[in-house]
Amino acid sequence: MVWDSFDAEKFETWFKTPEGRFALEQEVRLMDNLIAAWPRRKRKLLEVGCGTGLFIDHLYGCGFDITGVDHSPVMLEAARKRLGNRASLYLCNGESLPFDDNEFDFTLLWTVLEFSSDPEAMLREAARVSAGGLLVGFLNRHSIYFFTHGRMWPWASPSTLRSANWFSPSEVRRMIKDGSGYSPASIRSVLPGPMWSWKNRIPWKQLNGIIYPPYFGAFTGCRVDFRNRVPLNPLHAWKNIPSAVSSRKSKELKPECFRGPDSNELNR
Template identity: 30%
Template sequence: MAVASGLPKGADGYILSDMDKIFEAQETAQYEAWLETPAGAQYLRASCALLDQILDFTPGWRVLDVGCGLGAHLEHLHERGMFCQGLEAGPVAAKLASQRLGGRARIVKGDAHDLPFDDNEFDAVVLVNTLELTERRAQVLAEAARVAASRVCVISANPFDPSAQIARWLGRKHPVLTGRPIGLLGLRRLVREVLGPVPTTWSSAVTWPWPRVGRHPLGELVGLCAAVTPRLRAMPLPITTAPPVAGREALRAHGRVSSIHRVK
């Protein structure tokens, strides 16, 4: 069935139908309601504490949240004194995040596989429960590193968390345990494949009986922060030839450095 080309596109580039938008609105409403429950509030406190731990930020940083959802983590980062932007593929979530944050953060609707930002535009890029929902994780991580000048931080649900395994065994649907969660070893492997042997730090968070952060291999959330190197664009330098000279002047002029002019 043909679909009108004017419809909005999702993160994978496919055109969203009215039914897609209805499903997105339902899922967004369910997630928003869950955040208001005690379990949702504990998750939010734990994930924000984990973000603070691994990001090790400086107030005034420019931070991009890829897959910002309803903007809860952007709100937290703004309160910590950072200049924030968010990218969200879902039109419903992007609109709600924009309404929630007002002028405190700019929300852009776009594709995590092809970020609409310049190289090194942000000091840090964070992805909270985002990579597990993407098909091409390496491409998403590479794009995050491209626009980050200092570090990229990834937080994922931990597939080895006992409570997550019990929930899957019982067939219970959890708002955060969606997609394909990545454990610590998986995050390290992905970072090494995409970014090479860069310095990293990790931590994890548990929500029961109270939210706390530490190096718990079986924590409900795992986070890894990787240092990145700012990308510098190489510009070709035009080479000009020195004017012709004769005799001894020609010998002295050979290889003269002043014959190469840097053009900015």
């Protein structure tokens, strides 16, 4: 699925609504909970399907050196406007990434598998380019939210969410194990109540403001740690590369992807 300008605007507008702001807060809390065990400073993190850059903007603030890829030019343009020169952004297909094995410390797949034509291939590629681990977030098919906004009931009108491929936690566990050889070290969920209850006031704040086991919430996230993995490109070699050289290397054009115009070109 390729997102157009209408989708990008709708995506941004949703997170400005009261329910969207509350949902974003809970997703970010879940993300922070999952990455708490990861080192951050001078660690390279790639987001596959970065969209408008909402989450890698947060991860930049957490201390990661960030790179994003998306196959929608419109989404990448929005991400570039948000991030400026804080991230390297590439236009390419997440199911065939133009990066070397173990080029990044970590890779993020956050609400992107649902819209992929081949989620297993996307997971394999994410694992291939990661030396340290994966962070995977997905819409939970075993949730109230799926039955209200994800399932295509006979009386329901088509929508982006209803056309998405929602997953169960067990399905994602299996895909991660098959694609990386590792099982999730931690898996949790947020937002167990229906969307009308996503409110920043009592009692709904208490209900939806807690991190739950994986099957309860509308959104589930899991962290995968690649322990004792032998990287093809050793991590110690990256750490000895001066930051300016490393930055230049990460921005080199590669035949399978297009980095897109820089922020100055977009502002002309």
